Amino acid sequence: MLEYELEFLLSNNPSYGFEHIPDRDREYLEVPYREKEEAxxxxxxxxxxxxxxxxxxDGRGGGSLKRELDKYKIVYLDIPFSEKExxxxxxxxxxPNKKSWYTFTENMTNFPSDDHGGILAGEDRDFGGNTxxxxxxxxxxWFTNVRYCIDRADWxxxxxxxxxxxxxxxxCCGKRVRKGESLEAHERWSYKDGIQxxxxxxxLCTICHQVTHYGHSKGLVGEEVLRTHLKHVRGFGDVECEEHIQEAYRLVAERNLTDWELDLSMVTDNGxxxxxxVRKEDRRSISAARSESRPPRSESRPPRSESRPPSPRAAARNK
Ligand SMILES: [Zn+2]
Incomplete structure (x- = not known):
């Protein structure tokens, strides 16, 4: 029996201790034949x-191994006919199957313009879903995010x-922003093996973005506004909404215990x-120093059960 056949049989039979990975959880790679053993x-x-x-x-092949496999990831490009050479x-x-141009993510720096329709190399556009x-x-x-590490113009x-x-x-909510309004960019992170x-x-629209940063926003717009929007978009009742928020605070309390190493390879992979x-050892002190010099944020503190209207100053800050 060929090795690959054996592996296929084993990987599709849970009783052998191999996990079956459904198609939706797979990320296909372009591995040249001569590099198959390495891959x-x-x-x-x-x-x-x-x-x-x-x-x-995510999961198998995670951590540094996952990053090594990134070189086999491809990105489809939108190339005008006149530019193909x-x-x-x-x-x-x-x-030929997809009738589309593609390149390996390591070549993405060669395509820094908007030619590729806004696709970012190495980005997992399913991450976190659209919920x-x-x-x-x-x-x-806090504070040592993408904007901290790259120039304003690049951001x-x-x-x-x-x-x-x-x-x-x-x-997230499918609302089309009106003239004069604009969307806001929200970074989605994974937290695994000490790496953020x-x-x-x-x-996201403004109110969806505020809901995602519930701890920060509740003092600005009031918890009632945030909860109403979350319930509306998710179809939650009061109890589900409360449970959802409490779970988010439980999760962040757990994550607060770690000094996370920042992985911005998605940014650098795109040129x-x-x-x-920033070194992971320094992030906590940067956060503390900046928190002191700015209005306090409260993403770590569980919400009050009653909502509090924003102070006029807080409301003005949010404008
Ligand atoms: Zn929205």
Whole structure:
């Protein structure tokens, strides 16, 4: 029996102790034939039925191994016909099945413009789904976010790409922003094995963004406003809404215990340079120093049961 057949049988039979990974949880990779052994060592698996290598979207092959496999990830490009020769020179390849150009993520720095329709290399656009949820940031990570590490102009370029691809529609509630309003970019992070990794940037309307940063926003707009929107978008009753918020605070309390290493490979993979880096040992003290010099935020403190209207000053700050 061929090795791959054996592996396929084993991986599809839970009784052998191998996990079956459903198609929706797989991320397919373009592994050149001569590199298949290396990819296998890094945790890539062979899908015989599709004749393709894949990895689990997170979990197996995670951590540094997962990052090593990133070089086999591809990004589809939107290349105008007149540009195809130049694109080929820059590392674009043609996929006859999809009838689309693609390139490996390591070549993405060659395509820094909006040519590729706002797709960000290495981004997991399924991460966190398109569901609205309270997404509290651990205290040690406050302030040392993407905007802290890249130049303002780069951040503006990155977020405009994200806004453009969603055509001015909030990715969580589906509301189209009106003239004069604008979307806001929200960073979605994974927290695993001591690493806080940027996985995705979503474009949200203001109120959805405020709900995600519930702890920060409740003093600005009041808990009632946030809860009403969350209940409306998620179809929650009062009890489900309360449980959802309490669970978010439980999770952030757990994450507060770790000094997280910041992984911004998604930013650098897309050709943006880090203006500054931050050591995980320093993040907690940066957070503490900045919290002292700014109005207090309260993402770590559970909500009060009663809502409090914002003070006029807080309301003005939010404008
Ligand atoms: Zn929204």
């Amino acid at each position: 296998k060592k890094l945790g890539a698996k062979w899908a015989k039925e599709k004749k393709k290598w894949y990895r689990k979207k 130049r694109a080929k020179e820059l590392g674009a390849r043609w996929c 609205l949820f309270v997404d509290l940031i651990p205290k040690s990570c 503006d370029t990155l977020r405009r790409r994200v806004y453009k691809r969603v055509k001015n529609i909030c990715e 990794k940027l996985e995705r940037v979503v474009a 943006f340079k880090l203006a500054r880096t």
